[in-house]
Amino acid sequence: MTETQTPAEAVETSRPTLLEARDLRVEFSSRGRRARAVDGVNLAIGKGEIVALVGESGCGKTTLARTLLGLERPTAGEVRFDGAALDYRARALKAYRRQVQLVLQDPMGSLNPRHTVYEAVAEGPRIHGLADEREVVSTALSHAGLRPPDRFFLRHPHELSGGQRQRVVIAGALALDPKVLIADEPVASLDASVRGEILALLLRLRAELGLSALVVTHDLGLAWNIADRVAVMYLGRIVESGPVEQVLTAPRHPYTQALLSVLPESPERVVLTGEPPDPTRIPGGCRFHARCQVLASGRAAEAGVDGRCRSEPPAVLPADAVARAACHYAEVTG
Amino acid sequence: MTSLAATRRRLALSRFWADFRTHRAGLAGAVILLVAVLLALVAPLFISENVTSVVEGTGQKFAPPSLAEPFGTDESGRSILLMVWWGSRTSLLIGFLAALLSVVIGLVVGVAAGHFRGWLGGALMRVTDWFLVLPSLVTALVLAAILGGSTLTIVTAIAITTWPSTARLIRAQTLAVEARPYIERSKALGAGHWHITTRHVLPNVAPLLLASTTLEVASAIVTESTLAFLGASANKTSWGTMLRASYDFGAATNAAWWYILIPGLAILIVVMAFTLMGRALEAVLNPQLRRKA
Amino acid sequence: MSLLELDDVSVTYRIAAGEVPAVRGVSLTLDSGAALGVAGESGSGKSTLAMALLRLLPGDARVDGRILLGGEDIAAMKWGRLRAVRWAEASIVFQGAQHGLNPVRRIGDQIAEPLLVHGLAKPEGARKRVTELLEQVGLPAWRARSYPHELSGGQRQRVMIAMALACSPRLIIADEPTTALDVMVQAQVLTLIKELVAEHGISLIMISHDLSVLADVCDQLAVMYAGRVVEHGPSAQVFHDPRHPYAKALAAAFPTVGDPASRMAPKGLGGDPPDPMQLPTGCAFHPRCPVALPECASTDVELWPAGPGRVAACVHVRAKEDAS
16 A cells, blocks of 8 residues: 655646636625635646645635636636636536536545445446446446455444545546546645645656545645645635746745745744634735735835835736736736 | 345344334334334224214113123223224324325425525525424314315424424534535536535435434324314324323213223323433434434 | 653544554653654544543543553543643643634633633633733744634734643643634744743644654654554654655655755655555565565564664664664
8 A cells, every 4th residue: 555655746837727727716695795716817727747736725725626616606717627717607617527526625524424435436337337347346446446346345433544535535536537637635634644645645646547536625734745846825816836846945926925025844933913814805906915025024125115015916927837826026026 | 246235234224123122112113103103904804984973882881891892882882902002003003194194295395494594594584483483282272174174284283383393403403514514515516406405405304204204203293183172183093092082071071081091091101102202213323413423 | 750651552433443553552651851752644643642642532432551640540531630630731722723712702712711710710810821922932922812713813822822731731732723824924933832841841643644743842752553553753853764665655644855866756655555454464564565564464563672772663764773
């Protein structure tokens, strides 16, 4: 079951786009007010690419993931898969489910406690009426690292360890032979020693099956561990994106810098103050300006952009593989 | 695969039985019920509807309990024992049918109201609430009066006035189940409404439903008796109509206490048995009460 | 004298199926003003150990060995004394900040409650103390009038810390205090805890599965596996140069961003934590151990010296020390 030996792979820079969000907006009404959970997002996931979507709770990353899955309908903009806009009619949506699959954070909650492992993995194939159900389930379980698969068939979720449960959830997704996995905090509720194993599994699935993945997380270490590209989200918008090596070692957006600075190992901390972000009250100008340490320290004023920070929203970042930051200060200072 | 799944099911059943056995009162209720239902079922082998016929009443009027007539006779000289025995068929039948109908309506409305969050769920809940605040006894009386007296009418009248509480219970449980992440996972796998409600919601509400049905039968039997006593009956001998007759023919003034007591006791014992069993089932099957371990 | 002393402490749960050894012979000491981190994954016994310190375990748990708090045996304390100790000398902060607060009472009243109950302050004094405490944890005084639902997760965790501080305890036990929090909020809470230890001389026992967080806050680190301490020493050394293979795996689980060695190479351990009812023979870690020797299945490992002020329970450590 040890998968930690997966060799580091060379990161390709340009891959054909598979799943894409274009000018995506998703709004909810929350306590009588409009919450702009996703507020103009461009994001692309290439074939065989692992993209990490990083942000704090309430930044809209889970809503974005659900919209990409077609579980939520966008208020504006579109989700595109394989070059075509997502069709929200029942039949088309059901077909789409075989292409893009979901892995949730809490593997205990994601499995019906009354169902056996076999039933849990067979759920997808049954819904879609796939042939050779038993074969499909066996293969999916083996791919997810549960071998020999028939030893797990009749177990119930409560008889498994946390890591095994998450493998069952992943197997359930793999049973539909999808092209993309969307994983929402896939290791956040797992034990530390199991964490690496599940991440290694995602890397191995990419190597063996060519699976793309969007990993939604608040954990920058996870992005460093497995992602090719990273997109940092703040209050409904992607504020910085690009190859992991560039964004995480030389962050340009002050928010990314702050997130990296509070990691235990980092030398100097920038702890952001101010109100926690609220999607029903998105500030004017740059949405980060009220908490921005660069603006607060006066460096933005030195660069002569402080007025723009307060009044002019930075442009929405395009969905390409180049490192970009939605920040007036970063633009001016390079 | 299937044989192993069957083994699992058998194991679950034996676990349920082991749990249920620890509830003494529930066990006693189950035994009483079993006896009552068996007696009602085998009644035609020994007696016939004739025991309720006034013409066939051969004994003395208002005869007190004796060796020949252990529970005495009524105003026409019919045996109370045989009438109670025969009447149990109507009482139990109406009880079971009314409970079943009420639970089916409650289940469908409850699951639909919990599953469809939009206007449909809202509308269903409004209707449920409307039925819930109707004075049920009056409504049942009016319904029985309008539709005329037959077993089916009484069953319908009882069911229509009792389903809303089941619907509320089922809706609450449906909402709880649908909030679980495995429903989200199921949706992402492509599951439609039918799959989610039958594969995930139903198995989760079923135990609750079983317990509530049992309690529902008890209350249906009481309602049937009440309706009969108030004059809305299926025109067949039941425990309720016997009570009504004892009142009509002045059993109290004739000091014929057995005429009132025996049907009353029959109702009490059966209803008690259902309630005991229902409570025990609830304790064994309700995940909230159980998941302490 | 050390503030807290654990001498060969074991905790066993008695359940229908038999006895479950959750903690197996743990000896630790904590000096006044020191911070000790206890690391391990679920089932390692770390939370059970924390509960045992204040006798908060359920009735089906049996505690063996001795726990001395300020030289006083916890097991021998009368109920009244224990209650006083729980508030005034040692208090515990649990991970579920959401559930530790009463939703229908104002924050200020909840913080003031222990002060009033123990007669440590009059209502007027208690109000002043609440303001002081809120300030200490970085919340404005007007927050005393708020209800828990009006606060964010991080703010609630701060309130929990303020409650723990209310009676000026000498020891705080923090069980996964930042687990459910966002990175930024986690940083704020950790900074706060560090300040409290440094500025107020409060001793700290912090429990987490994240070695990097513990290394950041604590001076000493103890790593637990299957109910035993498998490595113990100064935290920087344990984190950067772990001797026990399990400690190594934990240290590598959370990578350092920018470290090329962990790029595209997440590190984990095969297998799963052992079932406490069926612990492996010999070293309990041997079935998952990447460097296990045949003898590990039978040798009873104990904590051997692994450098100055360090111990580790691994045959490789003993071999190395024997050689040198």
